[in-house]
Amino acid sequence: MGKCKNITRLLSDALDRSLTAGEWFAIRLHLPTCSGCRNYRKQIRLLRAAAHTASGIATPDAAANGDD
Numbered sequence: 001m002g003k004c005k006n007i008t009r010l011l012s013d014a015l016d017r018s019l020t021a022g023e024w025f026a027i028r029l030h031l032p033t034c035s036g037c038r039n040y041r042k043q044i045r046l047l048r049a050a051a052h053t054a055s056g057i058a059t060p061d062a063a064a065n066g067d068d
């Protein structure tokens with residue numbers, strides 16, 4: 001075992017860097033068999049979407065105040 005630790009780490013890494021073909025293969029092989037890792041992937045996707053949305057609604061005023 002210990003595979004889930006690997007897979008969740010790769011899923012997280014995928015947000016920051018390009019995974020190799022072998023890494024994607026390991027993920028695709030594992031996800032259909034593991035609801036835990038599927039949920040993890042769903043969660044980090046939501047988190048990233050939320051972060052993207054938050055940066056999208058930041059106002060120029062807020063940015064200017066940050067420089068003050």
Ligand SMILES: [Zn+2]
Binds near residue numbers: 030034037
């Ligand atoms: Zn798993």
